[in-house]
Each structure stands twice: as structure tokens, then as C-alpha cells.
Amino acid sequence: xxxxxxxxxxxxxxxxxxxxxxxxxxxxxxxxxxxxxxxxxxxxxxxxxxxxxxxxxxxxxxxxxxxxxxxxxxxxxxxxxxxxxxxxxxxxxxxxxxxxxxxxxxxxxxxxxxxxxxxxxxxxxxxxxxxxxxxxxxxxxxxxxxxxxxxxxxxxxxxxxxxxxxxxxxxxxxxxxxxxxxxxxxxxxxxxxxxxxxxxxxxxxxxxxxxxxxxxxxxxxxxxxxxxxxxxxxx
Ligand code: UTP
Numbered sequence: 001x002x003x004x005x006x007x008x009x010x011x012x013x014x015x016x017x018x019x020x021x022x023x024x025x026x027x028x029x030x031x032x033x034x035x036x037x038x039x040x041x042x043x044x045x046x047x048x049x050x051x052x053x054x055x056x057x058x059x060x061x062x063x064x065x066x067x068x069x070x071x072x073x074x075x076x077x078x079x080x081x082x083x084x085x086x087x088x089x090x091x092x093x094x095x096x097x098x099x100x101x102x103x104x105x106x107x108x109x110x111x112x113x114x115x116x117x118x119x120x121x122x123x124x125x126x127x128x129x130x131x132x133x134x135x136x137x138x139x140x141x142x143x144x145x146x147x148x149x150x151x152x153x154x155x156x157x158x159x160x161x162x163x164x165x166x167x168x169x170x171x172x173x174x175x176x177x178x179x180x181x182x183x184x185x186x187x188x189x190x191x192x193x194x195x196x197x198x199x200x201x202x203x204x205x206x207x208x209x210x211x212x213x214x215x216x217x218x219x220x221x222x223x224x225x226x227x228x229x230x231x232x233x234x235x
Contacts, residue, residue: 011046011112012224013145014038015133015198018054020148020214021085030215035093037217041224042096042116045143048108048136049119050129051089051101053081061189074188075125082121082129090119105132109139126186127197134198138205145207146223147194148214153232154179154193168232173203176234208235 021031038047053060060077069077086101101120102108111118123132130147137145154176157165180199183192193211202209210223212231223229 009045010143011048011140012041013133013137013140013142014047014049014224015130015145015147016049016051016089016214017147017149018052018057018082018085018129019150020054021051021089022054022056023150024055031089031092033217035089037221038093038097038117041221044225046112046115047117047224048112048133048140048142049086049089049117050133050136051082051086051119051121052129053078053085053121057081058189058191065188071188072125075122078128078188079122079125084121086119086121093117093119105135105139108132108136112136112140125188128195130195131197131201134195134201137207138201141205142207144210144226145198145202146210146212146220148212148220149193150213150215151193152213152216152219152230154211154234171232171234173199173234176209177203202234206235208233210234 041047057078060081061074064074064077083101090097090099090101096115097117097119098111098115102111104123108120122129133145151159153167155165155167159165177199180192180194180196184190184196210231210233212220212223212229214220219230223231
């Protein structure tokens with residue numbers, strides 16, 4: 001059994017969107033650079049990373065929906081793809097990260113108490129990997145949760161559809177909750193910058209959420225370290 005490592009400080013949770021991790025563009029350079037950053041930061045604070053399913057998960061869910069699969073079966077397709085991405089990232093990080101991602105919150109809590117870095121995908125139907133990240137942040141009393149996405153923060157409107165949309169640099173939980181409620185109905189594969197269940201967990205535990213563009217690694221590092229960064233802070 002691996003030796004239990006007492007964290008020197010509270011963990012930092014990182015929710016890596018699948019559409020940041022595996023984009024089909026430059027992934028073979030990005031993934032090792034991300035892995036190096038996470039290994040380098042892990043002596044400072046334990047890292048708990050969730051991996052999303054990204055475009056591949058959405059493609060499977062779209063196909064499954066056309067085939068008449070139930071919402072639970074569609075969620076399970078998304079979970080499987082996120083676990084595949086978690087497995088890939090865990091392998092690229094290598095030791096001290098366990099190669100086999102935890103399959104449940106309880107397993108993840110156990111792994112987080114034994115390793116300075118863990119990576120996992122989805123756990124159960126009904127939320128996204130941002131939800132997993134929020135629930136784990138609450139259970140582990142994390143310092144903060146950093147959500148790495150394809151856009152540099154939270155915008156008034158989707159900046160990919162409306163380039164004039166402005167970034168919101170700071171927001172409180174209640175203001176963000178109103179935006180999540182307006183955007184998310186909860187069906188499988190639905191996309192918004194964050195998950196309602198995850199936000200509820202962060203609000204209960206008073207854990208700040210930082211939203212950043214995940215491919216900008218120097219900025220991601222500042223956000224993880226708790227330093228000034230470009231993006232959105234919700235608290
Ligand atoms: P993702 O976490 O990948 O959702 O889960 P996302 O918001 O699209 O994230 P990106 O694009 O990767 O950043 C994909 C789908 O998998 C199911 C849900 O249907 C979700 O929409 N899922 C995922 C679950 O049901 N439970 C989980 O724990 C995780």
C-alpha cells in the first residue's frame with residue numbers, strides 16, 4: 001500500500017475541459033507541457049485534476065441520442081470518454097500520479113490523501129466533470145478551484161458567437177448562479193462554462209472559482225498558485 005502523504009497545504013482542484021485537453025491541434029506538445037507544470041507545482045500544494053470529455057463525448061452523446069439511448073446511457077457515454085481523457089493525462093504525468101483514475105468521489109478522496117497529484121474523469125450520471133471537481137473541492141476543503149476552458153474567462157455572452165461580448169473579471173456566487181440557471185437545463189452533453197451542482201458545492205464551502213483559458217500555461221500557473229491572473233474570479 002502506498003505511504004500516506006500528509007498535504008503541506010490544502011489541495012487545489014483543476015477542472016480541465018475536454019475541449020482544452022484534446023483538441024486535435026498541438027495536443028502532442030500541450031499535454032507534456034501541462035504535465036510538467038502539474039508535476040512542478042505538486043510539491044507546493046496537492047493537485048486534484050478532473051478531465052472532461054470534450055468534443056468526442058459530445059459526438060458520442062449526439063449519436064447515442066439519435067439512436068434513442070436514455071439520458072442515463074448518454075451520460076454514461078460522456079463519463080467513459082472523460083475517463084479516457086483522464087487516463088491519457090494521468091499516463092503523461094506519470095508518477096506520482098496514479099495511472100488508473102478513480103471511478104467515484106469516495107475513491108478520489110482516498111487517492112487524494114495518498115498522492116500529490118490525481119486525475120479523474122466523470123463519476124456518475126447527472127452532472128459534468130466540473131460538478132465532480134466542485135464536489136471534490138468541497139470534500140477536500142480545497143483552497144480554490146480553477147476551471148480551464150477554451151475562452152479566457154466568463155463573458156456576458158458566448159464570445160465565440162459574439163466577439164463584442166465583454167469579460168466579467170469578478171462576480172459573486174449568486175450572480176454566477178443566475179447565469180448558470182439561464183444557460184443550463186441539465187440534459188446530457190449540454191455545454192456551459194460551469195456546472196450547477198459544482199457551483200452549489202463551491203458556494204456551500206466558500207471556495208473561490210477561477211475561470212481561465214487552459215492553453216495559456218503561464219496564466220494557468222498563476223491562477224493555480226493564487227496569484228494575479230487574466231480571467232474571472234467568482235467568490
Ligand atoms: P464533460 O465534463 O466533458 O462536460 O461531460 P462538458 O461541460 O461538455 O465539458 P468539456 O467540453 O469537456 O469542457 C460530458 C458529459 O458526460 C456526462 C454528462 O452528460 C456531460 O454532459 N457526465 C460527465 C456525467 O453524466 N457525469 C459525470 O460525472 C461526468
